Structure formats: C-alpha cells, structure tokens
Amino acid sequence: MSTTETRPWALYGFVGAGVVLILAAGGLVCQLAARQTPVGIAGTVLCWGAAAVLLRGFMTLQPNEAAVLTFLGKYSGTLTRDGFWFINPFALRTRVTRRLVTQEIGPLKVNDASGNPVEIGMVLTWRVEQAARAIFDVENYSRYVTAQGETALRSLASRYPYDEDEYAQSHAAQQAEQSPLPEGGILSLRDGGDRLTAILTADLRERMALAGLVVQDARLSHLAYAPEIAATMLRKQAASAVIAARRTITSGAVTIVEQALNELEDRLDGVLDAERKAAMVSNLLVVLVGDRDVTPVVNAGTLYS
Known part of the structure; x- marks a missing residue:
C-alpha cells in the first residue's frame, strides 16, 4: 500500500517565536x-513550561530538503518548503x-545473452520525489536503490550480447522478438549506446517509482569480458579485425587490377592474351595485397620460355 503525500500543519517560524x-x-x-503566592508560582511554571515545550516545534529546512512528520504513530504530512517553520512540537520528524x-x-x-561472462557497471x-513513500513504503530507500540497480543491470546484461557478430546468426530471430530494435540490427552491449541507456533508464524508473524515487539518468560506465576469458576474446576480436x-x-586490389587491365586492353588493342592477363593479375595482386615489400624480378626471356 503506497503512502499519499500531504501537507502538514505548520506556521512560519517567526509567528511561533512570537507566541513563545x-x-x-x-x-x-x-x-x-x-x-511567593500559589497563583503566581503556578502561572510562572505554566507559562515557562509551555514556552519550553513549544521550543521543540521550531525547525529549519534547506533547499531541496523535506521533513516527514509523524504524530502518535500516524503520518501527519511532509514539509517540503525551505525556511524557518513552527510545527507540532510533539511530532517526530525525519529529514530526507x-x-x-x-x-x-x-x-x-554477469553472463550475457551468448553465455559469456562479462563485467558490467553503471552510474x-x-x-527522492515523494519523501513519505521513500520512508514508509520501503525499509531503507538507499539500499533499495542499490538492490534494484543491480537487478536491472543484471537483467540488461543477460538480454543482450556483448558483441553483435558472435550472436547475430544463431539468435537474431529471438533477439528481435525480445527487444525494440530497428529493422536489420541487433542491439549489443558494446555498441548499444543511447538505446541501451534509454532501456535501462525506463526499467529503473518503473522500479524506483514504487518507493517515490525518480531516476534522472542511468549509463553504463564499465563493460569488459571477465578476466578468465578476456585474453581469448581479445584475440578473437583482433582476428576479426584482421x-x-x-x-x-582485397576488394580494393581487385578493382585496381580490373581497371588496369581494361586500360591496357584499350591502349594495346587486344594484344594481351589470357595467359598474359593471368600473369599480370597474379603479379599485381601480390604487390597490392601483400603486407610486405616485394622484390622485383626481371624476366630476361619471354613468358613462354
């Protein structure tokens, strides 16, 4: 059962100070x-005793601070306006x-959607939006934030793969059903960016609203493979990059060779036969594709000797 926040009875502090x-x-x-008369003594005790009791009713609130008030075990309101106030001196107050x-x-x-152990963290x-709900609806709202944050983070990591490439072929259909993805794309933890932030923030806002809390932002701050597989996965990523x-x-080299052959044929009027074309293609590809400097070889004879 949620607690509805209400305004308590309160006077400006200087009004209460005047009464005191x-x-x-x-x-x-x-x-x-x-x-030395009974009436005088009684009047003095009553006036000064009442003034001493009323002194407990003064309190100050700073900007962006609230006070949840309870009286005889019942919620009596939440004071949210900053300043100097006079409230019920017998009310218990909890500052938030x-x-x-x-x-x-x-x-x-956490294990990602592909089953690989990853380390993930967020900021x-x-x-607190509704102080009464934060105090009465959960035992400790700070620990509640930590627990729900970890739960949402684990849920996010388990629904998406670390990398798109290793997951695309075997789980593309299933992933598309579970996540609001654009057509033709698979959302991954490494490349999700703002979309992951939006999904995580929306999930946390729904969880935190139960305790009167508002989530302004939630962003991934740490993402890496777990140490036991980090070296292997880094080699895999390096191989994929190579x-x-x-x-x-290779694609660029083929285009260059094709253009070179076409220009030679146009200039030589078809002098090149199939074998000469094949030899030229082989030599050009070796020069263009190889990652080391080539050593030129001068052929003293002909292609057929």
Missing part, C-alpha cells in the same frame, strides 16, 4: 506580580534530502 516570547513574558509578569544523488553500481559479473543519478581489413584490401 509572549508566554515567556507572561511567566515573568506572574513571577514579579505575585511573588531531495538533492540529486550520483551512485556507482558494479562492476558486476545512476536519482533523487579479416575485415584483408577483405577491404
């Missing part, structure tokens, strides 16, 4: 006017800051 001064002055008058809190959660070790920015680079180099 009047009571103190009344006690002094009773003491001076009726010395409403300033933004930046909290780092993790790194946690969470939140604040393959992609070779593919680009």
Whole structure:
C-alpha cells in the first residue's frame, strides 16, 4: 500500500517565536506580580513550561530538503518548503534530502545473452520525489536503490550480447522478438549506446517509482569480458579485425587490377592474351595485397620460355 503525500500543519517560524516570547513574558509578569503566592508560582511554571515545550516545534529546512512528520504513530504530512517553520512540537520528524544523488553500481559479473561472462557497471543519478513513500513504503530507500540497480543491470546484461557478430546468426530471430530494435540490427552491449541507456533508464524508473524515487539518468560506465576469458576474446576480436581489413584490401586490389587491365586492353588493342592477363593479375595482386615489400624480378626471356 503506497503512502499519499500531504501537507502538514505548520506556521512560519517567526509567528511561533512570537507566541513563545509572549508566554515567556507572561511567566515573568506572574513571577514579579505575585511573588511567593500559589497563583503566581503556578502561572510562572505554566507559562515557562509551555514556552519550553513549544521550543521543540521550531525547525529549519534547506533547499531541496523535506521533513516527514509523524504524530502518535500516524503520518501527519511532509514539509517540503525551505525556511524557518513552527510545527507540532510533539511530532517526530525525519529529514530526507531531495538533492540529486550520483551512485556507482558494479562492476558486476554477469553472463550475457551468448553465455559469456562479462563485467558490467553503471552510474545512476536519482533523487527522492515523494519523501513519505521513500520512508514508509520501503525499509531503507538507499539500499533499495542499490538492490534494484543491480537487478536491472543484471537483467540488461543477460538480454543482450556483448558483441553483435558472435550472436547475430544463431539468435537474431529471438533477439528481435525480445527487444525494440530497428529493422536489420541487433542491439549489443558494446555498441548499444543511447538505446541501451534509454532501456535501462525506463526499467529503473518503473522500479524506483514504487518507493517515490525518480531516476534522472542511468549509463553504463564499465563493460569488459571477465578476466578468465578476456585474453581469448581479445584475440578473437583482433582476428576479426584482421579479416575485415584483408577483405577491404582485397576488394580494393581487385578493382585496381580490373581497371588496369581494361586500360591496357584499350591502349594495346587486344594484344594481351589470357595467359598474359593471368600473369599480370597474379603479379599485381601480390604487390597490392601483400603486407610486405616485394622484390622485383626481371624476366630476361619471354613468358613462354
């Protein structure tokens, strides 16, 4: 059952201070006017006793601070306006800051959607929106934030792969059903960026609303393979990068060779036969694709001797 936040009974502090001064002055008058008489003593005790009790009702609130008040075990309201106030002196008050809190959660070790152990962490920015719910609806709202943040982070990591390439072929259909992805794309932890931030923030806002908390932002701050597989996965990534680079180099080399052959045929009017074309293609590809400097060889004879 959630607690609805209400405004308590409260007076400006200087009004309460005026009442206390009047009571103190009344006690002094009773003491001076009726010395050593039962009426004078009783009036003095009552006035000064009431003034002393009312002194407990003064409190100050700083900007972005709230005070949750309870009286005889019942919620009596939340004071949210900053300044000098006079409240029920018998009410218990719990101060709650409403300033933004930046909290780092993790790194946690979680298995991603591909089953690989990864370390993931985030930076969470939140604040208390409804102080009464934060105090009465959860046992400890700071620990609640930590627990829900870890839960949301583990849930996010288990739904998405670390890398798109290793997951695309075997799980593309399933991933598309579970996640709001654009057509033709698979969301990964490494390349998710703002989309992952939006998903994580929306999940946390839903969780934190139960405790009267508001999530301003949640962003991944740490992402890496777990130490036991980090070296292997780094070698795999390096190999993938080399393959992609070779593919680009080969594609460009083929285009260059094709253009060279076409220009030679146009200038030599078809003098090159198939074998000469094959030899030229082989030599050009060796020069263009190879990652080392080539050594030129001068053929003293002909191609057929």
